[in-house]
Every structure is written in structure tokens, then in C-alpha cells.
Amino acid sequence: MIRSFSKFSFLIIGALIFAYPFLWMLAGSVKPELEINELGLWSSNISLHSYEQVLTKIPIARAFLNSMIVSLSTTVSVVLFGSMVGYALAKLRFFGSKLLYVLILFTMMIPFQITLIPQYILMVKLGLTDTYASLIAPTMMSAFSIVVFRQFFMSLPQALIDAARIDGCSEPGILFRLIWPLSRPVIVTVAILTFMASWNDVLWPLMVVRERTLMTMPQLVTIFVIGGEAESQLGMQLAAATLLALPVVIAYAFFQRYFIEGMAYTGIKG
Amino acid sequence: MSQKANFLKAIRQSERHGYWFVLPYVIFFLLFVAYPLVFSFILIFHRWNIVTPMEWIGLKNFQRLFSDPQFFKAMGNTFVFLFIHIPLQIVVALSFAVLLNSKIKLRGFFRAVYFLPVVVSGVVVTILWQNLYSYDYGVLNSILHSVGFSKVPWLIDPGFAMPSIAIMATWKNVGIYIVLFLVGLQNIPKEIYESANLDGANRYNQFVKITLPMLNPTMVLIVALSTIGGFSLFIEPYVLTGGGPMQSTMSGMLYIYNQAFYFGHMGYAATLGFVFALAILLVVLLQRKVIEAEPT
Helix, strand or coil, X not given: XXXXXXXXXXXXXXXXXXXXXHHHHHHHHHCCXXXXXXCCCCCCCCCCHHHHHHHHHCCHHHHHHHHHHHHHHHXXXXXXXXXXXXXXXXXXXXXXXXXHHHXXXXXXXXXXXXXXXXXXXXXXXXXXXXXXXXXXXXXXXXXXXXXXXXXXXXXXXXXXXXXXXXXXXXXXXXXXXXXXXXXXXHHHHHHHHHHHHHHHCCHHHHHHCCXXXXXXXXXXXXXXXXXXXXXXXXXXXXXXXXXXXXXXXXXXXXXXXXXXXXXXXXXXXX | CHHHHHHHHHHHHHHCCHHHHHHHHHHHHHHHHHHHHHHHHHHCCEECCCCCCCEECCCHHHHHHHCCHHHHHHHHHHHHHHHXXXXXXXXXXXXXXXXXXXXCCCHHHHHHHHHHHHHCCHHHHHHHHHHHCCCCCCHHHHHHHHCCCCXXXXXXXXXXXXHHHHHHHHHHHHHHHHHHHHHHHHCCCHHHHHHHHHCCXXXXXXXXXXXXXXXXXXXXXXXXXXXXXXXXXXXXXXXXXXXCCCCCCCCHHHHHHHHHHCCCCHHHHHHHHHHHHHHHHHHHHHHHHHHHHCCC
């Protein structure tokens, strides 16, 4: 009894340590400037003043739109092409498929430090800097998603696919009309992990985008916080941070299981 | 018989569509994986600022790197980070995982809360901790002060800054590792503990003799993932300290970024990227050897 009580209090303290900073951020974003640094979360002078200021000072609504466009395009592309290649590797026989799979596994082992600068130079050479294309292109497909899809498709019975072929179903038809509906959990997992990684990425946008109206949300908030524009106004910083965190936290609230199990699976596979 | 042969033929023909399915990826691979890899090999032998023509300088980038105190500083900082981050992360993650690996109320709730910082942008986490770590007004120093300790110069003292970032990174990532340890713990067969109980082994002995050795593969994975993460440290020092004070938080990635985008030294930045990538592969391999060789 005492044992499980102390266990429980330990877990509660842990939960506080992980949750309190976020609650403090949320509270700070609606508190008057002078009260933000207090430990308590309550204030009698709640207002949306900091949010109004952020919205007028930096193009954060536009940045939100940019991030949505970039992250959603990346996600759709990764799922579409990832499942296509995964299907080909799992269920189609063609010359070179083994080699391709080895190359994909090799891709996953390359530290990104080595390809980062050349990828940036490629964008410059193609004249793509300061475009959505430069933000989307290098993450349009991922070796990881291919491996995950391949793994799942291998477990589908071959008879199912052969039957569809005999019925005259085309290969794209088999993938998109037969296999996709059977693969919803894998698709959701890959989509969520891709969206999250794309939404949170800030290094690549900092490299290829200088135009303020094209910046992604984490990039704009970063520039805002370190560039002195926030004029050390904490309320505005916290409001901007809250807006940046919100979409992923909302998605997390709905798809928590996919986030956690997906990340664990990725870790174990990678 | 001939009908069956027709079916087989149809199937074989269908399978040739594989090329169409993989073609987009092959193009992507050539452009964004193969070309950058090859180009990085060219770049490391050149001096180039992207604007003027490339200039062949042989091994000068490497000569410069091995006499560049900032490179050694960045490498050293990375190891300072790893020496604090990895043990801290393993201890914290394993403790929570062991506690959660039992029939306890609100288990799913706790797991969800611990995982929250993992899904949130590093920028958000860094803004939060910048304020928690603030010397005069920060929450951490207020708490320390109110219980009678002196304030800690978290981000302003060169000796404290990197450890502070390592603590912050642990807070952000430990959720993943809790989940990985949980998976590892659940994969240990219950029978082993039962027979150990019969043999009269106490809980501590069971933990050291059974749980830890059985978690060895998880350990290898966690150490590798945190190492790769440590070498990729960028946004935290970029926002929090700009690499200071006195270069104490200059990470490898931040140094590469500065060389490329502040000084326009593309060749040197590529060389740094190349050497850091090799270092990652080497360290991860080495760690693996050491952990797997651990007597169990």
C-alpha cells in the first residue's frame, strides 16, 4: 500500500515536471507582463493582448499558412510515394529490386550532416531558394516510410493480390483501392510522424528561405525571438510559442496512440 | 492448364509495373541522396563561396580543420553534452519505465504527459527553458532561492551552459526513451522472474541480473539515438545562447551552419559536415561494441 502510494507520488511529480512548463507558457501568454515570472498560473487580469501584438508585429498568420502548405504537401507526398515503392518492393518482382532496397537501407544510415550543404547548393543551382519547392523537395520521399510500408505490405497475403490481378485489376488499382483501405493504421502513423517532423523542422527553412512572407512558423518564431523583435517582451514570445505548439498538440490529443507507438516503432526499426 | 498458364502470365506481366512504382523514388534518390553525396566529395577539396568559381585546394580544408581550435571546441562540446545527456536520460527513462511497467492507475495518462515535450517543436521548448533558466527571474532560480540555495548561472557561466542544454534536451526527449524501455521491459518473459523468485533472488538482484542484461538491445538503441541527437544539436544553442558564453555551447551543427551562412565557406562547411558524419558513425559503432561486450 505504502509502496504503491510512493510510486504514485513519484509519477505525479514527474507529470508536473513535464506539464508545468507548458501550463506556465499558456498562462504567461494571457497574463499581464509583470505577472508572467510568478510561479503561480493564475491571474485576475487575463487578456489576449500578447496574441494581438504578435499578430500585428510579425506575419505569423501567413507563416501558419506556409507551414500548413509545406507540411501537408510533404505528408501527402511521403505517404503516396512511400507506399508505391513499399508495394513494389514487397509484392512486385523486377530486376534490381534487391539493390534498390539495399540502397534505401543505406540512405537511412547516412548522417544528414554530410548531405546538408550539398543539398542547399543544389537548391541554389536550381534557383529554388525562397520558394515552397525548396522547403518541400528534399523531404518529399523518405527511406523510413518506404521501409515501414514494405514491412507492412509483406504481411498481406499474396493470394489476395493475385486474385485482384486475375479479376483484371491494374497494379495502381490494387495499391490504391485494395491495399490502402487495409493499411489505414500504417498510413496514419507515417502521416503523423512525417507531419510532425516537417512542422517542427527549423534548420532547413533557415537555410533556404530568407523572404519573411515565405518563412515557416518555427522559423519565423525563431527569428522573432532571437532577432530582438520581441523587444524582450515575454508575453509576446510565449504567445508566439503557444501558437506554434498548438497544431501539433491538438493532433497529439486526437492521435496520441499513433504518435507514441509510431515513434517507438521508428526507434526500434531505425 | 492453359488457363492457369494465362493467369500466371498476367501476374508476371503485372509485376513488371514495379519500375513505374519506383521511378519517382529513383529520381529523388539521384537528386537528393546520390548527387549530394558525390558533390560533398568534390566540395571538400575546394574553396567556394557559391558566387565566384570553385577553387581546387587539395587537402587544405582538412589541414585547416585539424589546426582549427573552434572545430576541436565544437567536438569537445558535443562530448560534454553526451557525457551528461546519455547517462541522465537512461537513468530517468528507466526509472519512469519501471514505475509505469506495473498495474498502476492513470498509466496511459502519465505516459501521454511524459511524451508531450517530444511532439512539440524544439523552438517552443527552447523558448520555455530560456525563461526557466533566466538568472534573475527564472522559475528554477526562484525555487532554488526560496529553499535557501544560491542562484545557479545556468546559461551565463561557460561551465554550466552546456550541461544546462543537456538537461533541457533530456527533458524534451526522455518520453521516447521511456516508451522504448517499456517495450523492452514487456518483452522480458515473466517466467524468468518467476524462477528467480523460486530461487530466492531479491528484487535488487533480479533487476541487476535479469532486467538490465535483458534490456541490453534497448540500451544499444537508446545510446545510439541520443548520440546522433547530440551530434545534431542545433536549434537549442542557436536560440538559447548563440553558441556562447565563450563558445561553450558551440555545437558541431551550429559551427557548420555559421561557416556556411555567415562566412560563406561552403567547402570548409562541407568538410566539417563530412568529419562530423564520420565521427557519428565511429562513435555509434564503438558504443555498440562496448555495450555488447559488457559481461552479463
